Amino acid sequence: MSNSETLTIKDLHVSVEGKPILRGADLTLKRGETHALMGPNGSGKSTLGLAIMGHPAYEVTQGTVELDGVNLLDLEADERARAGVFMAFQRPMAIPGVKMADFLRHATTNVRNPERKEGEELIPMREFRKELRGKMEDLKIDTEFARRYVNDGFSGGEMKRAEILQLAMLQPKFAILDETDSGLDADAVKLASASIADIRGGEMGVLIITHHERLLEHNRPDVTHVMLGGRIVETGGPELAEELHRDGFDRIRADYPEAAAEEAELTQQTTGGVA
């Protein structure tokens, strides 16, 4: 029954500061499935994730995102989290002065008790600490971590490990992992890959955005999507991920010239905007 829960994205168009980035994405992710989302830099992969999570700067101009028939686009980011959606960010924000443990205790309480009103009881401290410590040991994270300020002065690798720790604590129905392997050395990617497989069990639907094969080692994709120029242009099985890792995106660009033209335009826009 629980496996029937589905995250359904239909014809999603997203603009940032009035510029269209995503130009019609379709994707259906069931609980228990692993999907890989691949594509060149700037093709719109992170945009898809951030739009699903509800980042206020990402304006949905067309299309729908539904979790079991509930329109996520009507919900604030916190309500989406409470509905069971999680995103591990490529560049998590630092929150100086806020301890990891305090932040996680609030987050975990809210996600487990979606009806909780502000000011109501949090998970009892003792219980929470025990659980957190257990998860940290599983992930080989120093317990000192809990007393540090959220992402403040973290190395790239520490940030990614902190995101995985949050994934472990919050146990969402659906998780989007945006380059959770970047900034990690080979051994750390291996550990991350195994940890993610362990955390998700058979219950979580996972969308993995990655450039590297290693993260998929323990998380073999059931489905691979290729994004180019703000569209998902091709969908296939695990062999598609292998092909792209091996050969890159030249074949894709050749097969989808229209999307490739849009990609060139998007990249130009981006660099033009900065210069």
Next chain:
Amino acid sequence: MATDVTGKAFDPTVGEVNKYDFRTETEGVFKARKGIDREIVGQISEMKGEPAWMREFRLESLKIFESKPMPSWGGDIELDFQDVYYYLKPTDEQGKSWDDVPSEIKETFDRLGIPEAEKKYLAGVKAQFESEVVYGSLQEDLAKQGVIFTDTDTAVREYPDLVREHFATVIPPTDNKFAALNSAVWSGGSFIYVPPGVNIEFPLQAYFRINAESMGQFERTLILVDEGAKVHYVEGCTAPMYTTESLHSAVVEVKVMKEARCRYTTIQNWANNIYNLVTKRALAYQDATMEWVDGNLGSHLTMKYPAVYMMEPGARGEILSIAFSSANQHQDAGAKLVHCAPHTTGQIISKSISKNGGRSSYRGLVKVEEGAKQSKSNVVCDALILDEESRSDTYPYIEIDEQDVTIGHEASVSRIGEEQLFYLMSRGLSEAEASTMIVNGFIEPLVKELPMEYAVEMNRLIELQMEGSVG
């Protein structure tokens, strides 16, 4: 070298010390009227049964007050000095009724979980709250070590020589208009003397002091920390201070002698109609350390710049200040470090938060006098602005008359970032919870310096202040 602060600038002209206390004889007769003039000032002194030198000091200060212009900087002060009560007899204060206290103040007391008796004390309805037992044993313990901890009126009567030697030597009435006003009409405040080598382990808290004037409008505090001694004094509380009077102007003087340490912690949360104009200054001598921890919430306008004058080599001054301003509030707060001797070290950390159209200003001075070689000072001021209507300004002044020094200054202004809010919300925190968490994180460097119970109250207070600021 900074002669204006060493006590030479003002010299009371009159000699005879009158130790007699006429207070009991006059009690119940005095009826204050509004306004300030020689007669009122004379009456205040007479009511208190003060020695002649203090009476003359007050009258001299009144002249200075009248001759001084209003400060030309800081906030807008719209005050009719003749429309203020300058001295309310304790019995008048006690006559106020709990029913007169506005409901929002009562509600905040409830939310903060303040005990009934303490609420009335804080609201100025009842002058004393039930801490007599605590206070009694505390006094006994301190007395054994030779520590004096009393209100300044009592100190003038019981320790006339000590008070007279140091009173107004750190902040003379000529310093500024409001210091002069306080000098003319002061009442209450704490007097502390810590003998050489005595280390008071626990913080001395103002509210342990049984004081008939529960909240002086014009408190006068004098703290003397003798050689090698150590004290932490805590004043104020996070509950809103309710009072019917709109002008509060305190003077706090501290002397930290050789190798001594003093920390002075203040948390003030005034009602929104109050002008809170305070002069605080400490002199730190050889290898002594003075720390001000200063938290300002509420009030209509606060102007407060705790200062440390580092008088001798090795002296150290640290000021940690926080301001939270909301609608119709202007916090003009900051700090002053004056290096008068070589090898002195100073640090200022200032944090301000503005919301709902509030305005916070940092105004600070770092001054290095000629010859204060190898001195170091560092200033960090961070402002957090919660919405478009609110405002933050920074006025850092640096005056350096010596080449061989190290001075650092960093300032940052930030809005509560959309990115930070989104990050926390994506983990299930509501927008209000996320904002509160960011603000509490922002002031964490100050809060972690507070005694535990204050830290807890401070965080709760920020939560209350943040309510309704989002959405």
